[in-house]
Amino acid sequence: MAAAMLPQLDRPFLTDAGLETDILFNRGIDLPHFASITLLQTDEGRQALEDYFSGFMELARRMDTGLILESATWRASPDWAEPLGLSPEELDALNREAISLLICLRENASAAYPIIISGCIGPRGDGYDPGRIMKPEEAEAYHFHQARVLVDAGADMLSAITMTNVPEAIGLARTARKLGASVAISFTVETDGRLPTGDELRDAIAAVDESTEAYPAYYMINCAHPTHFASSLDEGAAWTARVRGVRANASRCSHAELDAMTELDKGDPVELAELHRQLQEAFPQIKILGGCCGTDLRHVTAIAESCLSY
Template identity: 50%
Template sequence: MSHNRSNLPQLRDQLFLTDGGMETYLIFQQGLELPDFASFHLLQTPEGEEAIRAYFRAYAGIARRYGTGMVLDTPTWRASADWGARHGLDADALVRVNGRAVSLLEELRDEFAPVPVVISGCIGPRGDGYVPDAMMTVRHAEAYHQAQVDALSATNADMLCALTLNYVEEAIGVTHAARTAGMPIAIAFTVETNGKLPTGQSLGSAIRIVDGATSGYPVYYMVNCAHPTHFAHLLDPEEHWVRRIRGIRANASCRSHAELNECADLDTGDPLGLGASYAELRRRLPQLTVLGGCCGTDHRHIEAIASACMPVVA
């Protein structure tokens, strides 16, 4: 059974690191082919699984040096029905993929002991992470995500995290699906350079609406796939919705989503500058206990974040 499902340790004071941008690192820096950023392909071969192990081991070393925990997200951001069908996977195959993703991270959790590890079942948007195309109603979003939520809830995953969501109806729907399955879930919105969701809605409004529609069911919120310069100035610690944000997984680049889509190269930004911006955010918002990266970030960025936010303990 899950180690932490009813008692998530990152809800206390200890800092938990995540990894960086898995897909951008593996594609641009390791030369792997991941069509549609579908890292679940790696679970289909021994070589792919070893690439995942090697990837996470670099972050485990950082966690050991700085005395933090780790939140390990499964490589299942694209392992839902529409994306799976694009790659020839039917419903049964997707259940197996989601299950194997968790069991692989269980193996790593044992390997990384005594570092505290939370296994998070990663759910991505039905559509493009940057563009709110083909927006669903709440009911349709719940129905769409229920299959992957159920597949992950049948494993030893401790929680779910829906990453790179860009409109509230999908966030509400996946939260309802998680509640039906009895799974804790974190909701991570992405924002544009103006700090608003791609729909033009403010981050504060989105969090308030999701909380209102779900009786505050998400265990916390995150911001991911945006640079701190896009949203940090909006996070007023006196606002209740801001206090619901416990995690940041920022991009390395200050570029907009549109600019990133057009890039042929990888913009890795300034790791030390990114670390400093996280330290300033954590100074103002001490509830931020889940820190990691998204597009363009790798172990260098997470090391800089840990160094800026924590003393070395070993």
């Protein structure tokens, strides 16, 4: 789907919440290596995914918004096959199945509102720590395989979620361009509003746009609390206008603190919703709302009711 045709650029859209933390902590289903792709290996896991997404589909229907269904493929790029005990071919099949499940949900819903199926691609390494940073060319070559599988399976677009560094984001944008696919780039930031590499968000977006002729359809921020990044956004700045979506964490904790936790910090859904309302009031171009670690349907419902009422 061409970027100019993406409906989430023109009207409010919801997306889901913290899939992995919801499945692991709220539903009690183990996720080896935090990889939700493994749910597609069993009937129980597949049903859990269907139940999870169905809640957001009903919310979007009730709130009369569009919905982005993000595939359970955040940790399903080639390097993760061996740790998950899968052959490359088996991992490819699960990637295709993740898109197929969302297509089936959309078809069965016969929804009057638009539903976009997004092929989710996570960082090559850890979502909190950039680790070894690839050059853009290496990142493009690495991510191309999974991206092609997702696009060929029927994804309407690609989303690069929890990007920790600029070169990997550039590589993913170039991968999408090579495939002719729309792509959203979502950066994560630390409590100071900077990427884990120390780059300012404004510089990261500018660098990706400069290196790709502004190919990404839009940018997002995820896996951080609104208090971590709200002050980094500049009202009226051209780069800020490129930020169209937020998928925030429930917790105010840093990535390091979250990584060390053994219990889920669900935060305060009411406070989180109010912070989103304030954010959207200052930056009305932010039309895509969802959640990340620690959030579930309850948080996204509070956010939707607060922001859409405004």
